[in-house]
Amino acid sequence: xxxxxxxxxxxxxxxxxxxxxxxxxxxxxKGKRVIELGAGTGLVSIVAALLGAHVTVTDRLxxxxxLSANVKANLPPDSHDAAVISELTWGxxxxxxxxxxxxxxLGADIIYLEDTFASLLRTLLHLxxxxxVVLLSCKIR
Numbered sequence: 001x002x003x004x005x006x007x008x009x010x011x012x013x014x015x016x017x018x019x020x021x022x023x024x025x026x027x028x029x030k031g032k033r034v035i036e037l038g039a040g041t042g043l044v045s046i047v048a049a050l051l052g053a054h055v056t057v058t059d060r061l062x063x064x065x066x067l068s069a070n071v072k073a074n075l076p077p078d079s080h081d082a083a084v085i086s087e088l089t090w091g092x093x094x095x096x097x098x099x100x101x102x103x104x105x106l107g108a109d110i111i112y113l114e115d116t117f118a119s120l121l122r123t124l125l126h127l128x129x130x131x132x133v134v135l136l137s138c139k140i141r
C-alpha cells in the first residue's frame with residue numbers, strides 16, 4: 001500500500017469502515033435486497049453477500065470488468081449467485097432497476113462531487129421504498 005496515492009487510500013478506508021459496520025450485525029442482511037452504488041472494488045458488496053444479502057453491485061461502465069472479476073474472485077463459488085454486477089450511471093437508465101426495489105442502499109465514499117448530487121438523489125428516490133435504509137460512509141473534505 002506504500003505506493004498507493006493518498007486519495008485511493010481514503011476510498012478504501014471508507015469501504016473498510018462500512019464493512020466493519022456491516023459485520024457488527026446492526027443491520028440484518030440475510031435475504032435482504034441490497035444495492036451498492038459506485039462499488040469500485042466491490043469490497044462492500046462482497047461482505048454484504050457473504051453476510052447473506054442478495055446484492056446488485058453497480059458502478060459506471062469503465063469499472064465493470066475489474067469489478068466483476070474482483071467480486072467473482074472473492075466470493076466462494078456457492079455465493080456467486082448472491083451478487084449481480086450491473087452498470088449504473090446515477091440518474092440514467094433507472095427503469096432497468098425496480099422502483100422501490102431495495103431494502104438497503106450502500107455507498108462508500110460516493111459523496112464528493114457536488115455536480116453529482118442531483119443525479120444521486122434521483123437515483124436514491126427511484127431505488128428506495130418507505131423503509132429502505134440508506135447507508136453512506138464518507139470523509140468530509
